[in-house]
Amino acid sequence: MISKSTIDQVFETARVEEVIGDFVQLKKSGSSFKGLSPFSDERSPSFMVSPVKQIWKDFSSGKGGNVVAFLMEHEHFTYPEAIKYLANKYNIEVEETEQTSEQKEQADERESLYLVSEYASKYFQKILHKTDQGKAIGLSYFKERGFTEETIKKFQLGYSLDEWQAFTDEALKQGYKLDYLNKTGVTIVKDEKHFDRFKGRVMFPIRSMSGRVLGFGGRILIADKKAAKYLNSPESDIYHKSKVLYGIFHAKQSIAKEDNCYLVEGYTDVIQFHQKGIKNVVSSSGTALTPEQIRLINRLTKNITVLFDGDAAGIRASLRGIDLILEQGMNVKICTFPEGEDPDSFAKQNTLEELTVYLEEHAQDFIQFKASMLFEDSKNDPIKKADTVRDIVNSISKIPDRIKREIYIQECSKIMDISEGVLYSTLAQMSKKDYQDANKQYKEEQKAFEVIKNQQTRKKVDVQYELERKIIQILLLYGNRTEDFEDLILKENEKNELILEPVIHQSKVFEKIYLDLQEDEMEFTNLKFKELYYKIIDTLNQNPEFALESFVNDEDAEIVAEMTTILMEEERYSLSNWNRKNIFPKDKSDSISQLVSETILSLRCFLISKKIEELSLETKGDIERQYKDILEEVVGYKKLDNLLSRKLNKPL
Structure with missing residues (x-):
């Protein structure tokens, strides 16, 4: 604990x-x-x-x-x-008591998978640095790649012994369950036998954005035609290769700072770039780029530069990933290295300055790159050229932004020496087909929706819910503030008419709300709000130096979710950038007392109207019985309702 x-x-x-x-x-x-x-x-x-x-x-x-x-x-x-x-x-020392074996057993399965992966990573690092086989084979390989000791430790590189059960036996000895070793994929269980998946491989831990070990990539170091050169962990509850990018943990801050992400293919490409000084680089780990991976980058930057080696066939196979990036509304550039070079080898052979200059000078906009590359193959063949144009226009059609699409059409027209009109026509045909497909899908979904809609009744606005929610919001935002309030005292004038006489007094916001609700015996009907209301009132009564953030920290997840929705409502409107549109919403903090008074008055009006409605229903039940008394009560409430309505400037 x-x-x-x-x-x-x-x-x-x-x-x-x-x-x-x-x-x-x-x-x-x-x-x-x-x-x-x-x-x-x-x-x-x-x-x-x-x-x-x-x-x-x-x-x-x-x-x-x-x-x-x-x-x-x-x-x-x-x-x-x-x-x-x-x-x-934040470099805070953690004070805790050691977990018992019973507490460890109670950890959920997902957490157990994380623990196994973390243990495996430390084990492989230990083998690399502390055993003769690890140093002679694994460490030597990394040193030959040009990786420094600091880099090897930073990326937690390791080695798995060239033995069938070395890791699994040690993990079992340390108390890790075979079931979890199997589920993470570090151990293969077959016919009641078990053996190490990454036997005889150098190890690259694959980490989440926060640094947790999710899985591994292992590279074999001997020539074996039957074995894959690279082997990744299988899918598990914690590792989904389509949603992970190698190096994202070390790259995230640099990506956001540089507002650009370099995308490479392999583990060593990432490590070599990072060691050279370019840290905003990640890898798809040899798998085809996925929308989930692109969205991971999209959280940090809108700009991706894809780095290809000099292998033309490999570049063509990877061009589909460019369209996926464009579909996500991102800006993409492509940079290729000289024939026979890849990001790893090129970074190793050049200084940081030389590498940086090369990337800046050779990074092309995707349309220039794709057009020049495909045009080279089709310049002497009209049919191939036509296919190339369609291919490029198809990529442009993926871009959500209309202005960008138009600019790229103009660029394509110049490069391919073809009129903009033809390109726009082709784009329109593609867009029309996409529209028709989308429209067809929409109609099918709409039919299903209509069936459900017809089975449901339209929900009315729950006025009491909204007013109770507003009271909670006021308490959370301004509960501890002292304000001048105008109270309304109900009196009879000389003509025996009910009037509301204003009286000014100073009070804490939470005290004003509490006393008003108590005075009229108004209770919250929403149980969640009711619980939250009494907790806030109790906290404010006991702790005058009430801090909102500490209150949020102490509550359970369900209540916190409701609180944050209420508290961040003001910020939600800022998403629309009203100020840029010359619309300036009034700050609630400018008139807290008025806000409190109007909210309480609105609740009173609502409850009075509700009471009148209930009493009216009673008269229909038994016209003879107490009809007169009930009618008088209705008239009394109606007068009060009219008074409060006038105060709120509501139509009568």
Whole structure:
């Protein structure tokens, strides 16, 4: 268990904008930050971070909370793991008691897979540095590739002994279960026998954006036609190769800072570039590029530079990935190296300055690269040239931005020496087909939707829910503020008419709300709001120095999600950039007392109208019985309702 003092220190020190900034590219938006949702596929920002409140809210998925909640949602950390991660980031010493064997057994399966992967990584590193076989074979290989000791340790490179069961036997001896060794893929279990998957290979741990070991890539060092040169961990609950990029952990900050990501093919390409000084580089680990991998980069930057070696056949096979990048609304450039060179070898043979200059001078816009490359193959063949034009226009059609599409059409026209009109016509045909396909799918989905819609009744706006929610919002944002309030005292004038007489007094916002609700015996009907209301009132009564962020930290996940939705509502409107449109919403903090009074009055009006409706129904039940008394009560409530309505400037 982690001590409370450590947890308190972590919450006091950690900055939500700094931590989330390691995973999502954030841009200033007023007093908050905004970015693309890391939990859904989107092109317009709906993810907000508030440094003042130390909370975040993702309006696309509905998730929200504090800094720990983000790590638990995004990295699938347990609560203790998130605390440890933050403690490590901010150099805070963690005080904790050692887990018992019983507590270890209670860890869920997913966590067990992480533990096995972490153990395997440390084991392979130990074999590389501490055994004769590891040093003679594995370490020698890495040194021959030009990797320094510092780089080898930074990327946690390792070696798996050229023995059938060396790793598995040691892991079992240390208490790790065979079931989890099998599920992570480090061990293969077959016919009641088990053996090491990565026997005799140098090891490249594949880490998540937060640095957790998800799986491994292993390279064989002997010539064996039956064995694959590279072998990756199989899919598991923690490793999905289509959603992972090798090197993202070490590259994320540099990618955001440089506003560009270099995409290479292999592990050693990433490591060599990083060692040379170019750190904003990741690899798809030899697999075909996927939309999930692109979206991972998209959180950090809109710009990708794809680096190809001099192998023309390999480049053609990889061109599909360019279209995928364009579909995500990203900007893509391509840079090729001289024939016989790849990113690894070229970086090794050149200085940082030479490498940087080469990348800057040889990075081409995708349309220039694709046109020049395909045109070379088709310049003497009209039919091939026509196919090339269609191929390029097809890529342009993937771009969501219309202005960019038009610019690329103009560029393609110059390069391919063909009229813009023909290219626009071709683009329109492709767009029409895409539209027709999309429209067909939409109609099919709409039919299914209509069936469901017809089975449902239209939901009315729940006025009481909205008003109760507004009260919670006021308490969370301004509960501890002192304001001048205008109270309305119900009196009879000389004509025996009911009037509301204003009286000014000073009070804390939470005290005003509490007393008003108590006076009218108004109860929350929403159980979640009711629970939250009494917790806030109790906390404010006991702790005058109430800190919002500490209150959020102490609540359970369900309540925190509701709180962050309420608290970040103001920030949500900033996503629309109203100020740029010369629309300036009024700041609620300018008129807190008016906001409180109007909300309470609105709730009173609603409850009175509800009471009138209930009493009216009673008269229909039994006209003779107490009809007169009920009618008088209705008239009394109606008068009060009219008074309150006039105060709120509502139509009578």
